[in-house]
Amino acid sequence: MTQPQQQKTNNNANNFMNYFNSKVLPITNNIEGYRSKLLIGSIIWAVVVAGFPVLFSFLVLFSGGTLADKLSIIACFLVPAALAVCAPVFYARKIYAMFFKEKIIPVLLGFWGNYTYVPPINLVTAIYKAFKNKSGFNGFWTELRRDKKTNISVNPSVLARLLRFSSIEYDDKIVGKHKDVDVEFAELTTSYITTSRDSEGKNKSSKHISFKGVVFSAKLNKNFKGVTLVSFDNIDKKRAMHPTIGANAISSMSLTDALNFGTQLADAAGAVKDMVNTAKEMPNQGKSQEEIQAAMAEKYGKNTNVPVEKNQQPLKFDDVHLEDPLFNRKFKMCSTDQIEARYIFTTAFLSRFMKIAEGYNYRLHAVFMAENVYILIDTRGFFGSKNWFEIPFFNSCKDPKNYQEFLNDFTKLLSIVDTLKLNQNIGM
16 A cells, blocks of 8 residues: 555544444444343343253263263254354344434435445345334235335346346445446345256255345436446356346336336336337338438437347447456356447546446446436355445444444545546546
8 A cells, every 4th residue: 555545544444433432433322222222131041941952962962872872862852942042142143233223324424425325225124113113014015115215226137237146135235426427336246046956856946146245226316328348257248238127026026116117117118119110100111221220329329229120239238348357257248239349448437437346346237328327236255245334233333443443444435436436527
């Protein structure tokens, strides 16, 4: 790290400490008391419940029978006992996380500006809120319909261009504006199910995680005519051209997401129908394909490629190979518009993109379409996946050191705007 970078890091840490002491610390008293009760209750439960298997193990060891039989009995008993000890601790952490995030994160985000924290909207959180507010079924239903507070919203059909999934699970979301750029950070997991036959001929279902991490999205002043995709994994061009989403994905969205998605599908279908009908109505007698396509481009944009005759090829993705050998080695890239793709990935922008990619071990996907840019940061690793926007349960929320990871993560995510210069229309 250079000296100016080190100085900037130190200044950021000092500014955060001042903000923490003045804004965050005063509201932690009740939260710390709540955390202590949950923690003490979990410890008491663990000690009491753990005492039974210990006593049982001693009784078995001093009873009759072979040592192997005794150990087998103890092993069979210890598994459910361990679950009985760990399960309450797990749920205590979940409850604390919901309570903590609701109270602290909105205040914490004030350090960076005007940001809104949107907690996950699902059955569990809806039940929790309805129970907490004693609002019954009406409260539960209202919670499911709660506004997502964003004008970007990660559209599942965008993700489906790159990822195979039949189910999508949303977690935390943060929405705001950084240097006049509307940004959104959505933590989510996508997965799909495969079925195979085991050695006995029975069907066996397996769940596969296709993505787990954060999707960064930004709304720009640039309206892309084509669609450009970048991935650290192989790109299925058929899926990219015709993104498919299973019924399970719709059912696991929040109600708001599902309704928005349905509206977007209807709008897209209506636009395509209008374009095709216009193409059919256009007088093509005596005109070449190029002339017809030019007329269509004038009305709908240069990259429509709407079929005007039965033998005309529809819009398709082509591979894009840039001049940077490291980029070509780390990523696959394709686009419906080669010229626009290279217009986006100028030498300067490519260098900035690779700087972001290096910070996340090159495990990025990216989508450039319409007026949005999406960067998917996959944080799965050999030892599990990173859990974003969390604060440790077993340490005091009064300790500023517990916020260091949150500080580093969110600052790093915001730096995507700075590094890629998205406020400058990505250098175009």
